[in-house]
Amino acid sequence: MTCERYRTLLDGLDNGEMPLEMIVHARSCPSCAREEAALRAAVALYRLPDLSRSADLVPRVSALLPFMTAPRRTVSMRDWLVSGFVILASIVLVPLLGEFRDLKAAYGSGFTFPLSLALGTFVTLYAGAFVMSHLDDFSRRLKRYEAASRHRRVA
Numbered sequence: 444m445t446c447e448r449y450r451t452l453l454d455g456l457d458n459g460e461m462p463l464e465m466i467v468h469a470r471s472c473p474s475c476a477r478e479e480a481a482l483r484a485a486v487a488l489y490r491l492p493d494l495s496r497s498a499d500l501v502p503r504v505s506a507l508l509p510f511m512t513a514p515r516r517t518v519s520m521r522d523w524l525v526s527g528f529v530i531l532a533s534i535v536l537v538p539l540l541g542e543f544r545d546l547k548a549a550y551g552s553g554f555t556f557p558l559s560l561a562l563g564t565f566v567t568l569y570a571g572a573f574v575m576s577h578l579d580d581f582s583r584r585l586k587r588y589e590a591a592s593r594h595r596r597v598a
């Protein structure tokens with residue numbers, strides 16, 4: 444069965460039992476299975492009694508959740524790495540600039556301390572933003588690592 448055929452049959456499905464060939468297709472096709480789950484959630488939402496007049500927000504919001512798309516990370520990992528590399532490169536390269544040498548000649552080395560503080564703050568902010576925006580990723584990796592090490596201990 445093709446996905447197109449599955450979706451046509453799904454649209455025509457009138458609350459009845461799903462034919463076996465559709466069940467088989469949904470088992471092997473995650474995209475069609477998602478489609479079916481969304482449709483079932485929509486029908487369930489439609490059938491909820493007096494949802495719009497209910498004073499309690501929780502069932503209304505939780506009924507809408509299957510239709511919300513998952514929040515997406517807007518900055519890709521490549522952009523994070525590129526900006527981190529630019530920050531690092533500028534920290535290394537700024538002391539090599541002619542302007543830096545001119546400033547050092549004019550003010551002595553006293554201005555390098557505030558500059559180091561500013562760069563350090565910048566690096567700290569970058570690292571903090573990186574860690575905070577990748578917490579879910581880190582926890583997933585940690586869980587996978589723990590599961591792997593537990594498996595190794597058992598074996």
Ligand SMILES: [Zn+2]
Pocket residue numbers: 445446447449468472474475
């Ligand atoms: Zn399909």
